[in-house]
Amino acid sequence: MNEELTQLLKNFFDTSLLNRLPDKYEGDRIFSSPIIGVARGNDPIFQKYKEIIGSEHLTPFELWLSEGYKRLPSSNLRIISIVFPFNEKIRKESMNVKKCLGLTLPAEIYCIARNYANPFKKKTCEQVIEFFKVNGYRAAAAMLSDSFSIILNKKFYSTWSERHIAFASGLGTFSLHEGLITEIGCNIRLASVVTDAPLEINTRKSDNPYGNCLYYSKGTCRECEARCPANAIDENGHNKIKCNEYNHKIARKIFTRIGPILKPHNRRINWKLRPASYPVGCAFCQFGVPCMDRNPTTEI
Numbered sequence: 326m327n328e329e330l331t332q333l334l335k336n337f338f339d340t341s342l343l344n345r346l347p348d349k350y351e352g353d354r355i356f357s358s359p360i361i362g363v364a365r366g367n368d369p370i371f372q373k374y375k376e377i378i379g380s381e382h383l384t385p386f387e388l389w390l391s392e393g394y395k396r397l398p399s400s401n402l403r404i405i406s407i408v409f410p411f412n413e414k415i416r417k418e419s420m421n422v423k424k425c426l427g428l429t430l431p432a433e434i435y436c437i438a439r440n441y442a443n444p445f446k447k448k449t450c451e452q453v454i455e456f457f458k459v460n461g462y463r464a465a466a467a468m469l470s471d472s473f474s475i476i477l478n479k480k481f482y483s484t485w486s487e488r489h490i491a492f493a494s495g496l497g498t499f500s501l502h503e504g505l506i507t508e509i510g511c512n513i514r515l516a517s518v519v520t521d522a523p524l525e526i527n528t529r530k531s532d533n534p535y536g537n538c539l540y541y542s543k544g545t546c547r548e549c550e551a552r553c554p555a556n557a558i559d560e561n562g563h564n565k566i567k568c569n570e571y572n573h574k575i576a577r578k579i580f581t582r583i584g585p586i587l588k589p590h591n592r593r594i595n596w597k598l599r600p601a602s603y604p605v606g607c608a609f610c611q612f613g614v615p616c617m618d619r620n621p622t623t624e625i
């Protein structure tokens with residue numbers, strides 16, 4: 326069933342109109358072909374995430390129950406993490422944007438792609454859920470669930486971290502810029518689905534959470550730090566607050582330029598639905614760096 330699912334996703338990425346940029350940008354693809362990883366529902370790492378991320382972070386079993394499904398042994402659950410790699414053209418244009426004084430704006434094509442990613446990721450999850458239903462199984466996605474929320478208290482996290490789910494699924498490791506470095510790089514988006522279908526599991530090669538980052542594994546690189554216009558990265562890691570503030574500034578500026586073609590995004594903060602926003606991302610730290618489109622430690 327793993328292969329069937331991979332093929333379904335590949336076809337969907339090839340044909341979905343939601344995976345296309347607007348005509349003004351020649352209607353090119355936003356994402357090239359996906360890869361997937363699969364974790365088992367009773368992997369102890371999901372319980373650990375409550376300590377590492379925050380107490381409100383859901384285990385797959387909790388997500389399952391929140392969707393109204395009946396209890397079952399959590400070992401029967403599978404979590405499929407899906408990697409959405411940005412396409413070549415978006416990367417090329419984004420690499421040419423230079424850091425300068427004042428507000429450095431990302432390439433317009435990336436802003437659109439990042440903004441259009443959300444509806445495409447949601448549709449992808451719906452397709453995967455439908456695939457399992459047709460095959461006689463059940464499935465749910467945090468991204469489509471009311472139990473998904475950003476938690477803003479003493480900490481700042483979400484009830485379902487796609488990066489941590491991808492790590493659990495053996496797809497990659499964390500990094501100085503706090504992205505996830507997979508075998509096809511960090512310039513990606515992620516989504517996931519939980520199901521009771523008996524998929525084969527991907528074993529994590531290592532439990533080292535930073536193994537694919539050159540800084541953490543070799544003490545070198547730090548190119549992401551040099552590229553960040555908000556000084557949100559240093560040797561201690563990534564400052565989420567600074568990064569978020571810079572992202573808001575960019576979003577406001579970009580909205581005045583291309584607001585009418587952006588798509589709205591609804592999110593909950595502390596489980597309260599907020600007015601629609603129009604996120605466009607930043608990601609200078611992911612473009613033109615050694616981990617953009619590969620695992621830079623592979624050849625070492």
Ligand code: SF4
Nearest residue numbers: 500539546547549616
């Ligand atoms: S650019 Fe270098 S230091 Fe930064 S996350 Fe990538 S590999 Fe790690």
Ligand code: SF4
Nearest residue numbers: 553568607608609610
């Ligand atoms: S997303 Fe932008 S602001 Fe945030 S760390 Fe990366 S480059 Fe810096």
